[in-house]
Amino acid sequence: MDDCIFCKIIQGKIPSNIVYRDDEIVAFRDINPQTPTHLLIVPVKHITSLVDLTFKDAALMGNMITVANKLAKDEGIAESGYRLVINCGKQGGQLVAHLHMHVMGGRQLSGQLG
Ligand code: DGP
Numbered sequence: 001m002d003d004c005i006f007c008k009i010i011q012g013k014i015p016s017n018i019v020y021r022d023d024e025i026v027a028f029r030d031i032n033p034q035t036p037t038h039l040l041i042v043p044v045k046h047i048t049s050l051v052d053l054t055f056k057d058a059a060l061m062g063n064m065i066t067v068a069n070k071l072a073k074d075e076g077i078a079e080s081g082y083r084l085v086i087n088c089g090k091q092g093g094q095l096v097a098h099l100h101m102h103v104m105g106g107r108q109l110s111g112q113l114g
Contacts, residue, residue, distance in 0.1 A: 001046045006098035010044055020071060024063055027071055027103075036106025037075045037082070041068055047099040050088040068103045077105035 001007045009016040010026050019039060020027035030038040041064050047053065053061065065084070072078040082105030087094040093114075 001098070004046060004098050006040075006042050006096055006100065007046055010042065019074075020067055022063075022067075024060055025067060027067060030102070035104040035109070037072075037077050037104065039068075039071055039075075039103040041071075041101040041103060043099055048097050049094060049099055050086050052099070064101050068101060071103055072105065075103075075105070081105060081109075083109055 005014070008014045009018075009028060016031075017029040018026060019029065020041075023044070025041055025043055027039050027041045030040050043060055043064070047057070068084055069078070072082045082103060085102040085104065086100070087102075
């Protein structure tokens with residue numbers, strides 16, 4: 001996708017702080033962190049949103065969650081706790097139209113969701 005900011009990050013066309021990469025996914029630090037650790041995990045292939053996933057993407061999603069777990073350990077927040085968030089669509093709060101999982105932690109998070 002030519003006009004997708006996360007595709008450009010994946011392709012190295014715009015700078016970012018990448019913390020993980022494999023054939024399927026890339027993880028980088030959120031430009032506007034809401035928590036001391038705030039990472040974004042994205043699929044390399046352009047998937048617009050959570051709603052576009054099918055059963056064929058089950059392994060990809062498993063990889064994203066497993067990498068989130070690894071990165072939480074790397075960041076030192078696995079024991080204290082962290083939150084994974086995927087916003088989907090306008091009312092779900094999704095601003096960037098490339099599927100991404102937020103990995104957030106490093107402080108006490110609110111019990112409120114939305
Ligand atoms: P969401 O609302 O779930 O679509 O979250 C989008 C997130 O993407 C938001 O927390 C800020 C982050 N973001 C937007 N543009 C950039 C960028 O150019 N670089 C990085 N690293 N993060 C970005």
